[in-house]
Amino acid sequence: MREVTASLLAASRLIVALSARALADVDETLTLPQLRTLVVLADRPPLKLSDLAAELGVNPSTAVRMADRLAAAGLLARRPNPDSRREQLLLLTPDGRDLVRTVMDRRQAEIAELVGHLPAADRAGLVQALRSLTAAARHTYPDSPDHPGLRLG
């Protein structure tokens, strides 16, 4: 059992490190929270600020400032909601969308290269085992209202 957890932790560290590297390779200045914000906003209809905050699991004030910085960097745009003057809609600019796509592609490539070194049998076993694992997580944590970080795609 100790072996399982140890290998899981090592693999997780590895993926995190590769992800961080993919980000750094694409843009030295963008931080991880900033990327996370952009990712949440990508491929989704415009979000109002409070929904973004909820999605990220942070305080609204944090989301406000994050939006400030990303807007200043030209990656995000604020639009008034025509249906409600107290709300504001956030969406990515074309630059923001491009950046997200580039980083994601890069990460995909980094991980793919790693997995490419794996024997085919291990590769199949990996998918099978990890699917089981996230399924088990879904079972253990049925739905995570208070754990926004736990997104089991």
Added chain:
Amino acid sequence: MREVTASLLAASRLIVALSARALADVDETLTLPQLRTLVVLADRPPLKLSDLAAELGVNPSTAVRMADRLAAAGLLARRPNPDSRREQLLLLTPDGRDLVRTVMDRRQAEIAELVGHLPAADRAGLVQALRSLTAAARHTYPDSPDHPGLRLG
């Protein structure tokens, strides 16, 4: 291939979330960087500050302030190095050691519970596949002088 990376990313997110939860369950106030610092210092002979900084991959000034905070919290102690007056040795207090052990145990338990829901076959396949993966990483990134985050235990 897309499947493999997607499942890897999902699993990594899961492990990270569980780790964060284990920490929060044990101590609401301790931050992740602080825990990481304590972990580096645990089970190791006293480190001088510059070595700690190198181990963490941060600027020495960051390590100084981290040590300040952890010392203020009673988790870490500074000792003059009898062999060199310009150096300083950092080590955990008994409280610090206890805290690290508690958090690690908790994390271990969280992950173990998850893995416990896995069919035995998947469990074996998981270890095998993850071992292959970290082995592949070792091959792809022979030794990581500039990637202190990449510890393939």
Added chain:
DNA sequence: GTCAACCCTTGCATTATGCAATGGTTCGAT
């Protein structure tokens, strides 16, 4: 004995974060 290299520290700047207070907006109940 001098000077370069090393070590820790501190000042300054920036990002990320939460809590509390505030002013504007919406909506339902009266």
Added chain:
DNA sequence: ATCGAACCATTGCATAATGCAAGGGTTGAC
């Protein structure tokens, strides 16, 4: 219709984490 509760974004204040640059003490080699 209006009044108050709920909602929304924002800002002030505090703290942690981080890097860069400068500075003062210490060591060691030459």
